[in-house]
Amino acid sequence: MSDSLRTDADAVLRRLVGDQSGSARLREDQWRAIEALVADRRRALVVQRTGWGKSAVYFVATALLRERGSGPTVIVSPLLALMRNQIEAAGRAGIRARTINSANLEEWDQVQAEVAAGQVDLLLVSPERLNNPDFRDEVLPRLAATTGLLVVDEAHCISDWGHDFRPDYRRLRTMLAELPSGTPVLATTATANARVTADVAEQLGTGGQGAAADGTALILRGELDRESLALSVLTLPDAAHRLAWLADHLGELPGSGIIYTLTVAAADEVTAFLRQRGYPVAAYSGRTEDADRRGAEADLMANRVKALVATSALGMGFDKPDLGFVVHLGSPSSPIAYYQQVGRAGRGVDHAEVLLLPGREDEAIWRYFASLAFPEETLVRRTLEVLAASDRPVSLPALEARVELRRSRLETMLKVLDVDGAVRRVRGGWTSTGQPWNYDTDRYAWVARQRAAEQQAMRDYASGTGCRMEFLRRQLDDEAAKPCGRCDSCAGARFTAEVSPDGMDAARSALGRPGVEVEPRRMWPTGMPALGIELKGRIPAGEQASGGRALGRLSDIGWGNRLRPLFAEGAPDVPVTGEMVDAVVRVLADWAKGPGGWASGEAGATARPVGVVTVASRTRPVLVESLGARIAEVGRMPVLGRIEPLEGPDQGRIPRSNSAQRLRALHGTLSVPAGLAAELGQARGPVLLVDDLVDTGWTLAVAARLLLRAGATGVLPLVLATEG
Structure with missing residues (x-):
């Protein structure tokens, strides 16, 4: 039986990899996992490095189980990129694969009908589907009853001890408990330390018919070295130097690759800059439309772009065997997450470069998350x-x-x-449900301490002098960790910090370019009448602010780095700097000349502002008033007054939680003083509404509504920073 099964398994592998010579064979560790699933019907957890071939295990097991009359394999997978790769790979092995996820709503009924008719060998499901009421109550029970193999990919997401805990994954415990006796289960991950491994194995094994006699799942854990990866760290003085370094050296990196950033704003900034410097690159983040994501993935796969500039949205599941490099413009907060992301590179090539360029803004971003x-x-x-x-x-x-x-x-x-x-x-x-629930203070505190320890580990990684791969492997509790002989600590530095004067000038110009659009609020939040505030639907056009401008985003690597200290907890309230005033004047000039601006000469363009109105600030009054005064001085227009707070029980506490709560706290607490109302009546033109920071946008919306009701002909918001 075993010999025959092994022969069949190797034949499936050859179809999967397109081997015409007949020489491809499963490695012994892969075969051990497949045998446990197909012959022994076990529940198994495979912890192996990226590129080890975990997908080959469940593809081969699927083909063998289906040939023996089992139901379809169900794979719970976290990202669409992985699903697209997996469907293509399954087809090469003759496995009919389909998916149910948020990007193919129109196909759900057809896919479910095909599964019911036995026409699907492998179904990929996003974890979010597991808690969709219709899917959970109607589809999931049928799947559990007919599943031939359940695969939990990126299984560390099950554990809240892990770096990427996802609550939807915990719904799998229900499905595990409902699987028929003898249904094999495979959980896979490349990023689980000893504690996460034990937690996931316990969840897999508890009550499982395929568990060992002691109630535990089979754990197959391998060494986590990646022989193709050469790890390096290069610490540069500031964001401009890092951008300039990329502009000067990106072309020297092998093949095509990924440049990771910590925020969406940084991904957009870096993409725009590198395109200006002549590089074919594309941005990829959680805000990227699905069609654009597909296009970017295809371009990288075909080497039509040098790099994708991506957030962690590309962290799991993207499979390009010949990816030549991974660069991090900013340090992730966890060495486990870092290991996972760099594992995208070097799967099918002998050498790939991995470079970390840490930044001063990293820790502020860690604190935010x-x-x-x-x-x-x-x-x-x-x-x-x-x-x-x-x-x-x-x-x-x-x-x-x-x-x-x-x-x-x-x-x-x-x-x-x-x-x-x-x-x-x-x-x-x-x-x-009415069920009692306890707040697990100790556990949440432990997780917080664990996050802090991971952050310290990343500081140690960036500043350390020991082997970098050994460091990452020890963070993942790899007992076989040893010096790799390839990283910059083991083999010497491969990258110089040198940047060209031209690259520096271009980087400073790009990062110094101020101006971000501020979209006005157009709809009232849902649920306000239930709070006793009769505001709902669309905000009347005559009570809306116009589109506004901000100097920069706090998440930018350009102006964000200069603005962030002003808004840090405990920062002193100080007047606006001359540098920032000059930059705001540039924003105003570009705004005036841009589409619809008052100096654009277009028909129907916004009229030139005739005065400045500030928003009285509870936390930074000196900053806001100084900004308003300086803009009025440069623009040769008067400061008409300011929006004032009314006395009330909520004064001093305006929550920055969500739109409805923010509006509830603001409603009825701001006013237009009589003197300002008189000025507005005589102004005969729009006003600049000046504030320090826009977060939810409701302070500006409420203030603009009051000004327009008091006689202003238009309100143009102008702020120093946006949160987004």
Whole structure:
């Protein structure tokens, strides 16, 4: 049986890789995993380095199980890029693969019908589908009953001890418990340390018919060295030097590759700059439209671009065997996440360059993402109270109006509560189950400490003098870790910090170019009437601000680095600097000459502003008033006054949580003083509305509405920074 099965397995592998010579054979470690799944019907966790061939294991196992009458394989996979790669690869092995994810809604019914008819060998499902009410209640039970093999890809996402915990993955525990006896399960990851490995194995093995006698899953863990990767770190003085270095040296890096950035704004900035310097590159982030993502992936696969400039949206699942380099413009906060991302390179080539260019802004970005951790207990309890008090499902927008959390953070919290059994997602929203729930303070604190330790590890990685690959392997608890002989610490530096004067000038010019558009609010948040505020639907055109401008984004690597210290916690309230005033004047000049600007000469263009109005600031009054005064002075127009706060119980506490809560706190708390109203009545033109920072945008929207109602003919917002 074993010999015959091995022969069949090698034949499937040859079809998968397109081997015409008949020489391709599974490695012994791959065969051991396949044998455990097909012959022994085990539950197994495979922790192996990127490029080891985990997908070959489940493709070969799928083909063998289907030949023996098993139902289709179900793969839970986190990213669309992986799904697209996997469907193409499965086809080469004669495996009929389909997918259900957010990008193919129109195909769901057809795919489900094909699965029911036995026409699908392998179904790829995104983890978010597992908690979709219709899918969870109607499709998932049928899948669990007929599945021949369940594959959990990137299985570290199951564990909240891991670097990339995703609550939707925890729904797999329900499916695992409902699988028929003898259904094999394979979990795979390249980025699990010992604690995550034990946690995932426990979740796989508990109650599993394929578990060992002691109730645990089979763990197959290999060495995590990547012989093709040459790791380096290059510390440069500032963002301009890093951009200039890329402009001077990107062409020297082998083949095509990925340039990772920490924020969407940085990805856009770097892409624009490198294109100006003549490089074919494309941006790739969570904001990139699906069609554009597909196009960017195809261009990289075909080497039509030198690099994708990407956020962590490209962190898992993209498979290009000949990827020649990975450069990080900014350090990830976790060595485990870093290992995963650099693992995209060098899968099918003998040598690939991996370079980290750390930046001063990295730690501020780490702090921001750390602030999105599981909310404090009072906010969780408030959410549970709102759901318990309702006799019908509460939609996410309606819940947002009652809880001081941004929508993305609120949704993540609800998913955790759903997994814990305290709430349930149904058609129309969320409901309370009435089950008791405990806030696990110790566990959340431990996770926070773990994140802090990971951040320190990345500092140590960047500044250390020891072998870099050995360092990463030890972070993943690889007991076989040893010096690699290839990194810059082992073999000597391969990159110089030298940049050309022309590259520096171009980088400084790009990073010094000020100006970001500020989109006005056009719709009131959902759920305001439930809060006693009768605002809903579209904001009337005559009460909307016009499009505005900001000097820069706090997440930029250009102006963001200069603006961020002004808004840091505990920073002193100081007057605006001359450098910033000069840059804001440039923003105004470009705005005036641009499309629809007052100096553009276009029909129907915005009239020139006739005065400045400031927003009274509770936290940075000196900064805001000095900015307004300097702009009025340069523009030779008067400061007409300022929007003032009214006295009230909420003064001094305007939450920056979500739109509904922000508007609730602002509503009825701002006013146009009589003197300012009189000035507006005589102004005969639009005014510049000056503030320091735009986050949700509701302060500007409420202030603009008041000014327009008081007689202003138009409101043009002007701020120093945006959060996004």
